[in-house]
Amino acid sequence: MNSTMKAAIFKDIRKVVLEDVPVPQVNPGELLIKINIALTCGTDAKTFKRGPKKKTPYSQAIHIFGHEYAGTVVEVGEGVTRFDKGDKVVSANSAPCGYCFHCKRSEFSLCENLTWLWGTFAEYIKIPAAIVKKNTFTIPEGVPMKHMALMEPLACVVHGIERTGIKLGDTIVINGAGPIGLMYVFLSKMKGARVISTDLKRDRLDVASALGADIAIKVEEDDDIVETVRNHTEGGKGVD
Numbered sequence: 001m002n003s004t005m006k007a008a009i010f011k012d013i014r015k016v017v018l019e020d021v022p023v024p025q026v027n028p029g030e031l032l033i034k035i036n037i038a039l040t041c042g043t044d045a046k047t048f049k050r051g052p053k054k055k056t057p058y059s060q061a062i063h064i065f066g067h068e069y070a071g072t073v074v075e076v077g078e079g080v081t082r083f084d085k086g087d088k089v090v091s092a093n094s095a096p097c098g099y100c101f102h103c104k105r106s107e108f109s110l111c112e113n114l115t116w117l118w119g120t121f122a123e124y125i126k127i128p129a130a131i132v133k134k135n136t137f138t139i140p141e142g143v144p145m146k147h148m149a150l151m152e153p154l155a156c157v158v159h160g161i162e163r164t165g166i167k168l169g170d171t172i173v174i175n176g177a178g179p180i181g182l183m184y185v186f187l188s189k190m191k192g193a194r195v196i197s198t199d200l201k202r203d204r205l206d207v208a209s210a211l212g213a214d215i216a217i218k219v220e221e222d223d224d225i226v227e228t229v230r231n232h233t234e235g236g237k238g239v240d
């Protein structure tokens with residue numbers, strides 16, 4: 001294996017540059033992954049256009065872009081027993097510490113010592129030990145890598161669906177039929193809801209319908225969406 005790799009480095013707003021950088025060295029507990037698929041998340045797009053959010057690793061002047069991937073294990077750090085070379089894997093882009101104030105209350109997204117994973121727009125990425133331990137998963141046989149790379153956004157949607165308490169027969173509205181909205185449409189149907197999907201774009205609504213939305217409403221900028229949606233609910237009482 002070469003000692004350097006190609007990586008897309010975020011330099012500044014609207015400036016991401018392909019450079020040769022060292023292939024990361026693996027420490028105990030870590031994995032080195034060859035990236036097979038990397039996705040562009042909304043966070044990446046926003047960072048590219050507006051610059052990094054403060055207080056995230058994106059605020060470092062130079063870093064490798066991207067945080068969603070599916071890949072193949074090429075090196076296994078000392079002490080790692082769950083993974084072998086050649087395994088196809090996917091990771092979430094963070095892992096909670098498990099022992100801080102919030103972790104003890106199962107509020108993992110508020111963890112005070114989150115470990116982050118950035119840098120999937122490269123040939124290789126090193127997975128930190130905490131993420132190897134808690135948030136890295138083997139891809140089941142027969143599942144395409146390009147599907148598994150969607151695990152992180154899908155996990156966010158699964159979490160959201162569980163928190164809403166959607167019940168069989170509820171009528172719900174999902175405003176926006178982008179990737180996240182479409183995942184909500186699909187999972188809400190699995191929960192047995194009657195789903196109204198709204199968006200400004202017809203082509204997105206077509207996908208929502210294909211994924212099971214019962215009603216797809218194309219809204220205009222100045223529409224009264226609340227009123228429009230009410231008209232599609234029993235007795236005009238609104239969604240559940």
Ligand SMILES: [Zn+2]
Nearest residue numbers: 041043068152
């Ligand atoms: Zn993401």
Ligand SMILES: [Zn+2]
Nearest residue numbers: 097100103111
């Ligand atoms: Zn914590």
